[in-house]
Amino acid sequence: MQSSLIRFSRSLAPRWLSIAAGAFLLSMFFLIGNLYSSQVELRQNADARLVSIGEARAAEISDFLSERRQAAVRLAGSEDIANYFSNLDLGMSVRYGLFANLAAIERRFQATLDEEKYQGQLAYLRLAFFDRNGIAQVDVGASSAPTLSPTGNPAEPSIQIDEKRRLIVASAPVLQKGTMRGAVETVSSLNLLASLVSTNDLGQPNEFLLGDDGDVLLPVERERSPIVAHGRALPFPGVRKDRERGTFTRD
């Protein structure tokens, strides 16, 4: 037994170099494999973090849009607008009666315009109440901020992003006993969302808010992004674009 072991070790002696090289190669492969898997894991973690930040940002933007839509719904359902239609149904004219209701609506809108803020800036540029014929009965704020005709179902609240004029327009129908009798529109500046797009220490943007065709909505003065030329649509769900007018609509 002992002699056979001695013979075996003697037979390996001339190949020790090959054996050592093999062992070295194996350990190198192991190390490289380990390093690669660590890099992959790091990259996956970084990607996951970016996705997570992006999702959080998209959620914030989505919340902002929901708030604007809810505000439009709230104004459309206000007591002052209900009173206006009650008195309209009683046959009162604007000159003798409805003027008081319209003034009450105007006062409510003005207070909303003056008081509601987003990160220290006025949340709205303009608030308007339209009758069934689309005629503005109450219109407060910057008249230069245009409202938009609803593109979807006017009986449902909606959000449109006017990319060219950099506006966010929320619309809500005024419903009474199941009948649509008018609409309220709120107009906000798209630039309100600028604070949500982060920059690095040099002020260069780290994040971009993109349209579904890759147009950069924020930061301002950026052209079509090559990064997402074949990327995904707008990062917030449920917003669609009116290609003819360059607007996005949220269902």
Added chain:
Amino acid sequence: MLSKRIVLGSLSGAMAFLFVTSSWAADLAEIKQRGEIRHIGIRYANFVTGAGDGLDVELMQGFAKRIGVSYKLVYSDFYSVIRDLLGKDVVRKDGEVTLTGDYPVKGDVISTGFTMLPWREAILLYSDPVLPSQVLLVAPAESELQPIEDGADLAADIANTRKVIGSKSVLVMERTCLDPTNYGLVNVGIDLKAYNKSANLNEMVPAMLNKEAELTLLDVPDAILDLRKWAGRIKILGPISGRQMLATAFPKDAPALRDEFNAYLSDIKAAGVYDRLVDKYYPGIRRFFPEFFAKTD
């Protein structure tokens, strides 16, 4: 004995002085000397709310500050407001206005959404207009009467509104801006019901809804508030009067006080204070009287 007479004499002299100074309506110099202006107001709409504020309360507080005196609000009602200013009762008969009796003077100025009416102008000095107004005809929401359609001119609107009344009863309040004699509604076959449970114009709509009459008169400042308060329960049928002006009233012998008030009113209009007060207490009145407020904008 002599000292007792002197004391009694001094006391009666002091009493007489106090009575005289408190019973005189005063002009600007006397008010400045007294150091206090007494504002006679009636709890009515948002002119004098009764809670220590109102359009006229804030106007007069600002005026008191301007002339450097303290401010005192004296409450009155539409039946006795002129008596409280002049110390005389007002009798209107056959188009004549006479002042009778002697009563304590309780204030220096009436400022309470006080309508400028010809018979009042015969016995009072009015300031420049403070606010426009108009008297409207109001019905319960369920009334079969329909509001008039906006006509080409106000005269046509008034005529159409009067036609609407027909045989319906109308609630009115004498000696106020809702006095039917001011608008030719007496002795023309209209069933007038004088509301005399109180002199508070704020009770006209509740009284009508309580079936004390089928219709009521209401002025525009009150209508602005009541259309919100009673939304869906009342409707305005149309105008009963032409445009009226509400102003601050002074005794005839207080022209300097009136002139100073006019200067004050002009200044606060220029400074934007007046507009802020109007928007605070009567939001919407600009829509009703755009021509009046166009001058002040």
